Amino acid sequence: MFTAPDDLPVCLIGNALADGWSLTATSLQYQPVGFGSHHWLATDARGSQLFLTVDDQAQRLHGGADTCDAAFGRLRRALESAMSLHRDAGLGFVVAPVATASGSVVTRLTDRYSLAVHPYLDSAESRPDGTFASRADRLAVVSLLARLHAAQATRPDQDPFAVPLAGELEIAIARTGESWDGGPYGERARRLLARHGRAVAQLLAAYDRLASRVAARPERMVITHGEPNGANVLRTAGGFVFVDWESALEAPPERDLWGLAEDDTSIVADYSALTGTAIDQDALRLYRLGYDLAEISGYIEWFGSSHGDTADTAEAWRNLQYFLRPAERWPDLLSG
Secondary structure (H helix, E strand, O other): OOOOOOOOOHHHHHHHHHHHHOOOEEEEEEEOOOOOOEEEEEEEOOOOEEEEEEEEHHHHOOOOOOOHHHHHHHHHHHHHHHHHHHHOOOOOOEOOOOOOOOOOOOEEOOOOEEEEEEEOOOOOEOOOOOOOOOHHHHHHHHHHHHHHHHOOOOOOOEOOOOOOOHHHHHHHHHOOOOOOOOOOOHHHHHHHHHHHHHHHHHHHHHHHHHHHHHHOOHHHOEEEOOOOOOOOEEEEOOEEEEOOOOOOEEEOHHHHOHHHHHHOOOHHHHHHHHHOOOOOHHHHHHHHHHHHHHHHHHHHHHHOOOOOOOHHHHHHHHHHHHHOOHHHHOHHHHOO
8 A cells, every 4th residue: 555554553563563573673664565455664773674564454354244353364364374385385485474473474453453574575576567577477477376286285265256345336336326425536436336337237247157167166276376466476586486475365276377367368378288287267257357346346345435535545546447347348248
């Protein structure tokens, strides 16, 4: 995120670092990188540095019946899987969290916010647009994904094959006849959703049909990262490494392949050649569609409630306009 949360005292982060990681931070610098989690760079008196990730569990709820406790549990299990991949499976490219003295991979700061600590990768290069510079880079990443998918390690949660906040999105479509006055983007978001509401409802139904077919093949499930794009796969002097494991799930391999295939359709054949795994085209489509719908539902939930005018909401509005173009992005599904 681009702005630090205004309801989280920074002293809570410093106290948690001292208690859990025995690090007395002389500097806590907010890092406006990524879009989803909050990040700080912690430095102590000796110059040792750690990269901190603070997650807002209220922003990771799957629906009205979900809780921050349940969201925290999902995050903890995802990070424990990353730790096991690094430690037990020997995958050095997995940048796992630094455990506390008691062995925890993540701790609660408040009922809403959690803290995970990672090594600081000095001089690591990312590509904020999420792409890779060349086919050679994509092939290198696919090779690492093949190793990840074959790894024996602690499993994260299974993919629920459900769009987060899908029910809330359907309610929002029904509310487009009302005024959305919770903030500067409310009315703009309402008008945009009203224009495309029927198509979004069709895409939600199409997602459910695809999910029922993909979920019926449990023997294909592997440990997946979830977003192995150029923003989360960093180039270091020793090669590529994978960061941001909070979305790890046990799922079909296509969960990690669809984004690469967007830039290079031949990448799925490369993966099959490496692993002997036949690609499921339904699964590729499921994860691309699910990503669109999750982006739409999250931003609509944001703009349908109280919000301010910040760099984060401005970015969210740009993203919503990009993803909420169903006729352009999904003409085949909407044509029947």
